[in-house]
Amino acid sequence: MSSLPYKYLMPTRVECGKGIAEKTGELIRDLGASRVLIVTDKGVRAANLLGVIERSLQSAGLPYEIFDEVEPNPSAQTIRKGTQALKQNESDAVLAVGGGSSIDTAKGVALMAKNPGDILEYEGVGKIEVPPLPIIAIPTTAGTGSEVTNSTVVTNKETSFKTAVISPYLFPTLAILDPALTLNLPQPITAATGMDALTHAIESYTSKASSPISQAFAIHAIKMIGENLIPSYFVGTDIEQRENMLVASMMAGVAFAQSRLGNVHAISHTFGGVFNVPHGIANAALLPFVMKFNLPACPERFRDIAVALGKDVAGLSPMQAAEKAIEAVLEMNQAMQIPNNIKDLGVSLELLPKLVEDSMRSGNVLVNPRLTRAADIQMIIEKAYAGSLQDL
Numbered sequence: 001m002s003s004l005p006y007k008y009l010m011p012t013r014v015e016c017g018k019g020i021a022e023k024t025g026e027l028i029r030d031l032g033a034s035r036v037l038i039v040t041d042k043g044v045r046a047a048n049l050l051g052v053i054e055r056s057l058q059s060a061g062l063p064y065e066i067f068d069e070v071e072p073n074p075s076a077q078t079i080r081k082g083t084q085a086l087k088q089n090e091s092d093a094v095l096a097v098g099g100g101s102s103i104d105t106a107k108g109v110a111l112m113a114k115n116p117g118d119i120l121e122y123e124g125v126g127k128i129e130v131p132p133l134p135i136i137a138i139p140t141t142a143g144t145g146s147e148v149t150n151s152t153v154v155t156n157k158e159t160s161f162k163t164a165v166i167s168p169y170l171f172p173t174l175a176i177l178d179p180a181l182t183l184n185l186p187q188p189i190t191a192a193t194g195m196d197a198l199t200h201a202i203e204s205y206t207s208k209a210s211s212p213i214s215q216a217f218a219i220h221a222i223k224m225i226g227e228n229l230i231p232s233y234f235v236g237t238d239i240e241q242r243e244n245m246l247v248a249s250m251m252a253g254v255a256f257a258q259s260r261l262g263n264v265h266a267i268s269h270t271f272g273g274v275f276n277v278p279h280g281i282a283n284a285a286l287l288p289f290v291m292k293f294n295l296p297a298c299p300e301r302f303r304d305i306a307v308a309l310g311k312d313v314a315g316l317s318p319m320q321a322a323e324k325a326i327e328a329v330l331e332m333n334q335a336m337q338i339p340n341n342i343k344d345l346g347v348s349l350e351l352l353p354k355l356v357e358d359s360m361r362s363g364n365v366l367v368n369p370r371l372t373r374a375a376d377i378q379m380i381i382e383k384a385y386a387g388s389l390q391d392l
């Protein structure tokens with residue numbers, strides 16, 4: 001597979017380590033901020049993850065307000081409300097504390113604080129003209145990667161379409177990775193977010209727009225997730241495993257911010273808009289089907305993935321070795337009780353033409369390693385619904 005011309009830009013400063021969240025206040029003060037809007041959700045608040053961060057802001061002398069109305073698959077409406085809250089408080093920095101939904105909402109709010117019109121008018125690549133307010137991201141799950149990416153995903157509730165806004169201005173200024181904040185994640189969230197990170201890394205590694213730089217991040221992220229996700233799921237409280245997952249998720253984010261993703265995300269985003277399926281679970285269930293579809297386009301890359309996930313491929317043909325990558329993903333799904341089809345997730349085929357049409361609107365289809373037409377997307381969805389990997 002030939003490589004497209006590429007560039008590499010990752011301007012986000014990353015601070016990582018157990019207990020580093022205690023330094024949030026001084027780190028944000030050093031950016032020159034004078035008033036902070038914390039963007040989060042009620043679950044993060046209830047889990048008491050804000051305590052350490054609030055204390056840190058207080059001791060740095062930084063006043064703050066909390067906007068905790070972020071919902072899963074955040075809507076344009078929530079970004080409008082958050083922007084209103086920010087303007088009322090006259091905050092000059094936006095601090096996301098939470099999963100991908102909180103970070104994506106914070107990006108939207110920081111953007112709309114400085115730019116005219118409505119968030120939905122910025123769909124696509126490079127439409128932002130004025131730099132947003134500084135964005136600081138503290139992920140409380142190991143999955144999104146949004147703390148180091150140049151995009152935000154917003155759901156238009158009127159059309160159920162998930163809109164992606166992509167711009168170099170959306171790279172957060174600072175990402176603070178503290179594994180202590182992820183120690184008490186419930187098993188289903190560890191599974192969903194960890195498989196989201198794995199999907200990012202696999203789609204990035206095989207993307208047509210990948211480069212040697214993004215591939216280095218992606219393949220190491222795959223290896224770290226292969227070694228740490230299942231133990232994190234079953235143990236939960238091992239800080240080293242949790243830190244490795246947080247770092248792997250961030251590295252997958254660095255990779256896909258450069259390379260974009262592929263058909264899994266193109267399709268799963270349409271589910272999120274229509275069925276409210278957790279993003280990571282939709283990805284995990286779809287991933288083996290898209291991998292099978294993509295195998296003939298780049299078997300050697302899937303062979304690398306199989307090896308990174310710990311499979312022995314000695315003596316196997318390229319296609320047999322590549323198949324081992326699918327086997328590894330199916331085993332991970334099974335260990336974490338993720339269904340091997342999308343029917344069990346509540347996806348219905350009634351809206352199939354809309355799912356296909358919305359999937360094809362995603363820029364991720366264009367960088368998927370195997371050339372993909374609408375009929376291919378339809379077939380992948382139908383096979384994933386039936387739970388059959390045959391004839392893909």
Ligand SMILES: [Fe+2]
Nearest residue numbers: 196200265279
């Ligand atoms: Fe994702």
